[in-house]
Amino acid sequence: MKKVIVLGAGYAGLKTVVELQKKLRGQVEITLVDENPYHYEATDLHEVASGNLPASKITFPITDVLNPEMTTLVLDHVEKVDQDKKIVELRDHKPLSYDYCVFALGFVSETFGIKGAEENSLPMTNVKESEAIHNHIITQMKDYQETKNPNDLKLIICGAGFTGIELAGALADARPRYAKLAGVTPDQIKIHIIDASKRLLPMFNEKLADYGINLLKKLEIEITTEARIQEIQPDTVLYQGAGDSEGDPLHKVEANTIIWTTGVSGSPVVAESGLQARRGRVMDTEHLTAPDHDDMYMVGDVAAVMPPNGKRPYPTTAQIALSMANYVAKDIAARVKGIARPAAYVYKSLGTVASVGNTRAFGEASGHSFKGYPASVLKKMIMNKSLMELGGFKELFAKGRFDLYH
């Protein structure tokens, strides 16, 4: 029987397993490897970092969706894939051999080599890091009762991409809770986003992006643009501002919480495995395999897929990760059954919606713009759809977002 190994139980990996279990019942042996026993909805990590949701609300046990007759779960850290020998090397288990490997190990924080960023700021790329951010904020708020240091009340977000914006909105919602812990009023909790770009939210048209930025401003979130961060020192961000020349003194902003959301790259296991990549993303073939290795699929945030006639790959999202997983399961099923492989992979985006807290959002879907409360409902529906696709009704009813009436 053919052996399929799936690395990573995120959107791309878990969806591949779910689909393979349907399409190839009794025809393949699947081994799923992840370092955690749970799947997490990475699109909700900011809710855990802010403390608005507990980790249990954005996770579910991987075994909930596995068919034990077809799939074995191995809990371990993947070290590398040897594509020539067709084996996966793990930290604590013996190497695993495969006929087909689905590489779906997701993303890590990208510091772009900026001095001190790794040591002095908090990344937010998985559940443990998000919980660490929340615990850190709580400690600062409690400390304020003793220290009266205003930096305890300041939260800086480095990077105003999709993730940074969603995090800022979630932190704004959490202000009253933080203020209570610190013994201050909510307006004393300062949130500040710092970003290098001139125009934020480039994935949206100008009108929608302006709407999003105004939402943040209404929530009294300070936004500094055209600020090229040069260094992170303990509790200080140093940046070069618009119009500054080389040698000018750097601008300094102090805060006892500095969160790093400037960008992500694909898993470092991509480089460990000797795959040609840019920022951890491998340029896929039309069947979503690695170049020169037709038995190794690169799916989700470790993959780069070019739009037809496009110059830059599609942005990495949960949406494209799920879509790629659907395709990969079809392709593997066709190869195992010995029938014609599907035509080249094509991606059709369903749109993008960004939340700014629990009741506000903006975005576009099916060619229409959505703003405010209706957009917030749409965002929760999108998240429920992804939960349903991965975990079925059980996880949807247990973890879905049905808080639609405010």
Ligand SMILES: Cc1cc2nc3c(=O)[nH]c(=O)nc-3n(C[C@H](O)[C@H](O)[C@H](O)COP(=O)(O)OP(=O)(O)OC[C@H]3O[C@@H](n4cnc5c(N)ncnc54)[C@H](O)[C@@H]3O)c2cc1C
């Ligand atoms: C705050 C935030 C908000 C976002 N919002 C949206 C949104 O609204 N819409 C959208 O489409 N996208 C959104 N994204 C992007 C989206 O979350 C990612 O594109 C998506 O998670 C990628 O899916 P993946 O399956 O490739 O990887 P992941 O979801 O990261 O899954 C990777 C899996 O691999 C496991 N793993 C990693 N390394 C190892 C290892 N070495 N050994 C063993 N296991 C390992 C991890 O435990 C994890 O289970 C958001 C991201 C963030 C951080």
